[in-house]
Amino acid sequence: MASITMTINGTTVTTEPGTTILEAAQSAGIHIPTLCHHPALPPVGACRVCLVEAEGSGKLLTSCTTPAAEGMSVRTHSPRVLEARRFVVEMILLRHPLDCFSCPSNGNCELQDIAYELGIEESSFAEEGDTCRDHPLEEDNPYFVRDLNKCILCGRCIRACDSLARYHAVDFHNRGIHTMVHPPADRTLEESDCTFCGQCVQLCPVGALAEKPSRGRGRPWELHPVTTVCPYCGVGCELEIQVNSKTGRIANVTSDYGSPTSLNRGRTCVKGRFAWQFVHSGERLTTPLVRRDGELREASWEEALETAAAGLQRIKSDHGPDSLGFFSSARCTNEENYLMQRLAREVVGTNNIDHCAHL
Amino acid sequence: MPTYQRQVLICGGTGCVASGSLELQEALKDRLEACGLTDRVLVLQTGCHGICEAGPIVVIHPEGTVYTEVRPEDAAEIVEEHLRRGRHVERLMQRDIHSFYAGQMRLTLQNCGRIDPERIEEYIAYDGYQGLANALFSMTPEEVVEQVALSGLRGRGGGGFPTGKKWEFCARAGGGKKYVICNADEGDPGAFMDRSLLEGDPNAILEGMAIGAYAMGADEGYIYCRTEYPLAVERLHTAIAQAEEYGLLGDNIMGTDFSFHVHIKEGAGAFVCGEETALMASIEGKRGTPRPRPPFPADSGLWGKPTNINNVETWGQIPQIILKGGDWYNAVGTERSRGTKVFALTGKVNNTGLVEVPMGITLREIIFDIGGGIRKGKGFKAVQIGGPSGGCLTEEHLDLPVSYESLSEAGAIMGSGGLVVMDDETCIVDVARFFLEFTQAESCGKCPPCREGTKKMLDILNRITEGEGSPEDIDTLERLAYQIRETSLCGLGQTAPNPVLTTLRYFRDEYMAHIEEKRCPAGVCQALTGYSIDPDRCVGCTKCAQVCPVQAIQGERGTPHSIDRETCIQCGACVKACPVQAISRS
Ligand SMILES: Cc1cc2nc3c(=O)[nH]c(=O)nc-3n(C[C@H](O)[C@H](O)[C@H](O)COP(=O)(O)O)c2cc1C
Ligand code: SF4
Ligand code: SF4
Ligand code: SF4
Ligand code: SF4
Ligand code: SF4
Ligand code: FES
Ligand code: FES
Numbered sequence: 001m002a003s004i005t006m007t008i009n010g011t012t013v014t015t016e017p018g019t020t021i022l023e024a025a026q027s028a029g030i031h032i033p034t035l036c037h038h039p040a041l042p043p044v045g046a047c048r049v050c051l052v053e054a055e056g057s058g059k060l061l062t063s064c065t066t067p068a069a070e071g072m073s074v075r076t077h078s079p080r081v082l083e084a085r086r087f088v089v090e091m092i093l094l095r096h097p098l099d100c101f102s103c104p105s106n107g108n109c110e111l112q113d114i115a116y117e118l119g120i121e122e123s124s125f126a127e128e129g130d131t132c133r134d135h136p137l138e139e140d141n142p143y144f145v146r147d148l149n150k151c152i153l154c155g156r157c158i159r160a161c162d163s164l165a166r167y168h169a170v171d172f173h174n175r176g177i178h179t180m181v182h183p184p185a186d187r188t189l190e191e192s193d194c195t196f197c198g199q200c201v202q203l204c205p206v207g208a209l210a211e212k213p214s215r216g217r218g219r220p221w222e223l224h225p226v227t228t229v230c231p232y233c234g235v236g237c238e239l240e241i242q243v244n245s246k247t248g249r250i251a252n253v254t255s256d257y258g259s260p261t262s263l264n265r266g267r268t269c270v271k272g273r274f275a276w277q278f279v280h281s282g283e284r285l286t287t288p289l290v291r292r293d294g295e296l297r298e299a300s301w302e303e304a305l306e307t308a309a310a311g312l313q314r315i316k317s318d319h320g321p322d323s324l325g326f327f328s329s330a331r332c333t334n335e336e337n338y339l340m341q342r343l344a345r346e347v348v349g350t351n352n353i354d355h356c357a358h359l
Numbered sequence: 360m361p362t363y364q365r366q367v368l369i370c371g372g373t374g375c376v377a378s379g380s381l382e383l384q385e386a387l388k389d390r391l392e393a394c395g396l397t398d399r400v401l402v403l404q405t406g407c408h409g410i411c412e413a414g415p416i417v418v419i420h421p422e423g424t425v426y427t428e429v430r431p432e433d434a435a436e437i438v439e440e441h442l443r444r445g446r447h448v449e450r451l452m453q454r455d456i457h458s459f460y461a462g463q464m465r466l467t468l469q470n471c472g473r474i475d476p477e478r479i480e481e482y483i484a485y486d487g488y489q490g491l492a493n494a495l496f497s498m499t500p501e502e503v504v505e506q507v508a509l510s511g512l513r514g515r516g517g518g519g520f521p522t523g524k525k526w527e528f529c530a531r532a533g534g535g536k537k538y539v540i541c542n543a544d545e546g547d548p549g550a551f552m553d554r555s556l557l558e559g560d561p562n563a564i565l566e567g568m569a570i571g572a573y574a575m576g577a578d579e580g581y582i583y584c585r586t587e588y589p590l591a592v593e594r595l596h597t598a599i600a601q602a603e604e605y606g607l608l609g610d611n612i613m614g615t616d617f618s619f620h621v622h623i624k625e626g627a628g629a630f631v632c633g634e635e636t637a638l639m640a641s642i643e644g645k646r647g648t649p650r651p652r653p654p655f656p657a658d659s660g661l662w663g664k665p666t667n668i669n670n671v672e673t674w675g676q677i678p679q680i681i682l683k684g685g686d687w688y689n690a691v692g693t694e695r696s697r698g699t700k701v702f703a704l705t706g707k708v709n710n711t712g713l714v715e716v717p718m719g720i721t722l723r724e725i726i727f728d729i730g731g732g733i734r735k736g737k738g739f740k741a742v743q744i745g746g747p748s749g750g751c752l753t754e755e756h757l758d759l760p761v762s763y764e765s766l767s768e769a770g771a772i773m774g775s776g777g778l779v780v781m782d783d784e785t786c787i788v789d790v791a792r793f794f795l796e797f798t799q800a801e802s803c804g805k806c807p808p809c810r811e812g813t814k815k816m817l818d819i820l821n822r823i824t825e826g827e828g829s830p831e832d833i834d835t836l837e838r839l840a841y842q843i844r845e846t847s848l849c850g851l852g853q854t855a856p857n858p859v860l861t862t863l864r865y866f867r868d869e870y871m872a873h874i875e876e877k878r879c880p881a882g883v884c885q886a887l888t889g890y891s892i893d894p895d896r897c898v899g900c901t902k903c904a905q906v907c908p909v910q911a912i913q914g915e916r917g918t919p920h921s922i923d924r925e926t927c928i929q930c931g932a933c934v935k936a937c938p939v940q941a942i943s944r945s
Binding site: 044045046047048051060061062065066067083084087088091092094095125127152153155172174175176177178179 | 807808818845847
């Protein structure tokens with residue numbers, strides 16, 4: 001199909017049919033703030049932050065949902081747009097607690113960024129008693145905390161669960177000012193279909209959902225990502241290990257929904273995202289141990305490998321190769337598992353090789 | 360087959376059923392049986408006549424006698440006097456219903472109250488399904504769309520979008536599966552136009568939908584009807600079954616290639632589910648919340664297929680437009696608002712009920728001629744037109760011809776047709792508060808301006824009616840109103856501020872009285888009104904103090920007494936007890 005030519009803030013922009021105004025603007029380096037939108041999720045046009053003005057259209061349009069059209073002339077920062085955008089952000093801030101100082105999302109909060117961008121310190125409509133404090137903190141699971149007082153009802157977690165995790169564990173409940181995100185009926189998250197994969201947590205634009213193991217382990221700006229493969233299972237998900245530059249320790253695990261290299265495209269399970277504490281465990285073995293006289297003693301790698309090889313050879317010559325069995329782990333990569341079966345079959349000469357298949 | 364000498368039509372609309380028409384019908388039948396008249400008098404049930412307040416309504420043909428407020432106890436007299444002796448029961452004809460009907464033009468409602476909605480034969484006898492036959496046998500789909508466009512019909516669900524144009528969009532959308540939907544969610548408080556039409560003439564809706572499906576190339580239709588309308592749902596089921604039996608719905612209609620199947624989906628009564636995109640989400644089994652358009656339903660509607668959605672009343676007008684021609688319909692009304700509109704006339708007006716009037720009629724004619732003026736001889740103050748999305752108009756608008764354009768110019772909207780009349784004892788701030796309370800409770804919660812903004816507006820209005828308002832509140836209300844209108848996702852939020860904006864425009868003084876003088880001119884807002892004793896009149900008899908249940912009245916015997924407003928619960932007992940009328944409410 002022929003490409004589309006339009007103007008954004010007076011600049012001519014060429015884009016493909018099917019792109020939204022937001023995408024067209026982004027491709028031209030023009031920033032339009034968003035909140036409910038995330039490129040990994042279907043757009044819904046709920047938060048109204050991305051409103052823009054298009055010539056000839058009476059109403060302001062949500063740029064995240066409106067398709068770019070031939071000849072369209074769009075303004076993303078006109079006085080009318082800015083007034084509307086400010087109003088919308090002030091509406092969102094009306095009940096939102098301004099606890100940024102102690103908020104886990106401080107520095108990694110899209111609401112904070114937009115308020116800063118628009119020069120809003122607090123909602124000019126806010127009055128005493130407006131701030132939402134009614135919801136008790138929900139933290140009965142080891143993985144993440146839900147603080148519904150901070151929830152801005154963007155619905156990103158719901159869409160993450162529906163379209164990425166596919167568990168449909170949460171949805172909007174009630175109407176009007178009583179709207180909230182909740183599992184079905186009166187169940188808690190722990191009683192629901194949630195598997196704690198944590199994808200909603202990463203996609204929450206504010207501090208309403210926050211990883212528990214990361215608490216106190218570093219501010220967002222202290223972290224740098226290290227891209228790696230998850231060590232847990234053969235799926236081989238790509239992960240971003242967030243390392244605290246000051247301590248050199250892992251502070252969090254996230255994933256990149258836009259990664260062109262990964263198989264999982266940002267999706268992960270509960271293990272990959274939350275079960276990394278073993279890395280810094282004091283009980284982790286850092287040198288090989290060899291049992292001598294009934295007691296485990298530290299040894300060098302040569303000594304350990306020689307001991308193991310000698311032991312295996314002895315059993316093989318005394319009792320034959322089929323007296324040995326090899327068990328490999330789901331935590332090994334495919335390549336490692338492959339080498340393990342070659343060891344069993346070619347070196348030792350037995351078909352007694354198996355694998356735990358799942359963790 | 361018996362040859363009946365008389366027909367007795369008993370209204371079976373929701374209003375009359377509520378006032379006992381079913382019991383009346385039983386009583387009449389028993390009586391007729393007892394008198395051996397069952398093969399000479401046919402008793403039928405009809406839909407609503409519009410004047411429910413005077414119900415149960417009984418019409419006897421061939422004389423055309425209308426009896427109002429008929430009780431089961433009256434059955435014997437009707438049988439004895441009218442049906443046996445041919446004499447009118449004057450006692451049951453006291454109400455002037457002539458003026459109620461005189462100014463009306465009943466096109467859409469023509470069959471309501473005239474036929475038995477549970478017998479398709481009666482609908483057919485009044486040219487029913489003739490429009491569909493004309494369309495199928497002598498018109499191309501394009502010609503059908505043309506006639507609808509020519510009629511000038513505009514959507515009666517609130518938006519007023521030209522129906523012909525909408526059909527054209529959907530007809531032009533790529534081939535394959537398409538749907539038509541009838542919006543029967545009718546969530547406006549006080550509105551019952553659609554309910555009456557569905558209950559009184561369900562086949563007209565089905566015929567309209569079938570014609571539309573033929574014109575646009577759809578083969579399946581949904582009627583989204585609120586569960587709170589059980590009678591409408593039941594009669595629709597009956598009508599669909601009967602129409603299918605006659606080959607007027609279903610496969611190969613009237614022997615042609617055209618097939619059309621209709622389903623009924625009951626909605627749980629959320630106001631926002633009347634919004635077309637929310638309604639479709641709800642049919643799909645999702646949470647009923649609106650989504651931004653584009654894509655419009657004509658391109659991507661129900662399950663992503665091209666869909667046309669119209670209101671009950673809109674569909675109800677189609678069969679006659681096709682039967683009598685677009686220009687026949689076009690001859691009625693004003694230049695840009697053609698045809699007739701059904702209104703639910705309620706509030707402080709003498710004749711409440713359902714009225715159908717030609718566009719261009721004035722509000723004065725509706726309220727004073729058809730409606731019979733304000734109750735109890737009180738003064739007219741305002742009329743809320745268009746429900747919670749509409750606006751409040753005043754005395755100065757009474758001579759405004761009713762049309763889409765004139766109403767929106769005045770700050771109101773036609774809406775779906777709610778008309779709430781208010782007398783001079785109505786507090787306008789309280790009215791605005793009532794509507795905001797409704798929209799806030801019904802907001803789907805999806806977008807912040809509507810969810811948070813209407814709550815803020817409601818808080819401020821509550822504060823004003825409680826005497827805690829400040830002058831800045833007016834500015835804040837206006838700022839909120841304009842921006843909520845500008846930034847909300849769907850029509851609910853975009854129109855929610857209308858009642859506040861129009862009342863601020865026409866009744867600013869009344870807001871100021873609440874704020875600056877802490878006074879409710881209409882004497883409605885509890886916190887701003889109270890009882891007081893006129894010291895010049897009070898003789899100190901202590902009678903008031905003796906009846907006061909909360910000991911709010913002090914004073915020595917023989918000296919003027921006084922009421923402590925903080926303690927007073929405004930029960931009014933003291934007013935009655937005072938022998939010299941010294942106590943009044945202010
Ligand atoms: C909050 C809201 C509620 C609505 N409720 C109804 C309704 O109850 N019935 C209706 O026909 N249209 C309702 N509408 C309008 C519909 O969205 C739609 O415009 C209409 O059904 C189209 O039919 P029409 O062109 O025949 O008017 C509502 C719109 C909004 C924004
Ligand atoms: S969620 Fe964002 S805006 Fe809210 S307290 Fe946390 S950092 Fe601040
Ligand atoms: S943790 Fe995963 S499964 Fe649970 S709600 Fe979030 S996205 Fe859904
Ligand atoms: S929890 Fe987070 S992602 Fe979910 S709706 Fe609230 S703010 Fe949005
Ligand atoms: S354990 Fe989970 S996150 Fe890790 S690779 Fe397997 S599926 Fe992916
Ligand atoms: S305007 Fe109100 S009802 Fe409409 S989408 Fe927004 S919150 Fe929902
Ligand atoms: S980002 Fe477009 S509406 Fe939220
Ligand atoms: S229900 Fe009988 S007149 Fe309306």
